[in-house]
Amino acid sequence: MAHPIIVALLVVVGLIVIILLSVFFYFLNVWIRAMVSKAPVSLMSLIGMKLRRVPPHLIVDARIRLIKAGLALETDPMEAHYLAGGDVINVVQALIAADKAGIALSFQRAAAIDLAGRNVLEAVQTSVNPKVIDCPNPEKGGNVMLDAVAKDGIRLLVKARVTVRANLERLVGGAGEDTIIARVGQGIVSAIGSSCTYKDVLENPDQISRKVLDSGLDAQTGFEIVSIDIADISVAGVSDAANVGALLETERAEADKKMRQAEAEGRRAMAVAQEQEMVALVQEMNAKVVEAKAEVPRAMAQAFIKGNLGVMDFYRMQNIEADTTMRKTIAGDEADDK
Secondary structure, eight states, rough: OOOOOHHHHHHHHHHHHHHHHHHHHHHHHHHHHHHHOOOOOOOOHHHHHHTTTOOOOOOOOHHHHHHHHTOOOOOEEEHHHHHOOOHHHHHHHHHHHHHHHOOOOOOOHHHHHHHOOHHHHHHHHHHOOOEEEEOOOOOOOOOSSSSEOOTTTTEEEEEEEEEEETTTTTTTTTTHHHHHHHHHHHHHHHHHHHHOOHHHHHHHHHHHHHHHHTTTTTBBBSEEEEEEEEEEEEEEETOOOOOOHHHHHHHHHHHHHHHHHHHHHHHHHHHHHHHHHHHHHHHHHHHHHHHHHHHHHHHHHHHHHHHHSOOHHHHHHHHHHHHHHHHHHHHHHHHHHH
């Protein structure tokens, strides 16, 4: 009968062998794939990934893609990026796309872009194939067209399309598409506002786009503006008119006529007010005359008291007044007969 200690040792050895075989067969598929793909990863590294709670198949798949694309990268940076919460496959795909397109992009830069919340693969694709965004963007809500006013007071409705290319160097910490849209909209409104007439804008809309493009609106953003194109431009409120120029001239003439009528009405009102002031002034003068006539009897009474006027003088003055009144009456009757 076998000794109990030997039996226990055999059991322990058997368990160790079973565990090793289980671990070996668990990682065998991944290990063989890596070896066959010429992207070897040691069993200890695979076991370490499992202990660090990193999916071994994910790291191996990423390494195989890099090796097949002609890029060499160890598994440690990819593990660190996974543990940091990044998308390893997306970063690897971005590195491969950037290498094929001849764009310099390191794993550290790609990982930083990915951890910053940006889609690094989409950024590389946008860098290769520029993206077109509408200004204003109808998907963001708000107005569908930009509203700008030229110096002559004519409102214009403008819609632009901005072609942008991702700038991988400024993508981390740089402003996004909303900032580009806001800056381009502000530049277009400012450029139209500095135009003398709306006709200049309608004749040469490319001057507006060039002026806005030369303003360096992509500074401190994650994009590089390739071009700004005016997609649509129209005069506000008359987009359905057959002859915009004639309609605007008619409206301007009507506005001028109303302005002149208002000025004439203002002058007439001032004349009426001045006439009323003159009437009031005449009434005031008449009142002063009546007041002055009222002082005559008082002055005569004072003259009698002081002895400056005698009774005969008073009667003589009364006769003169009566004679004058009679002559005026006779003259008035003769004028009526004629």
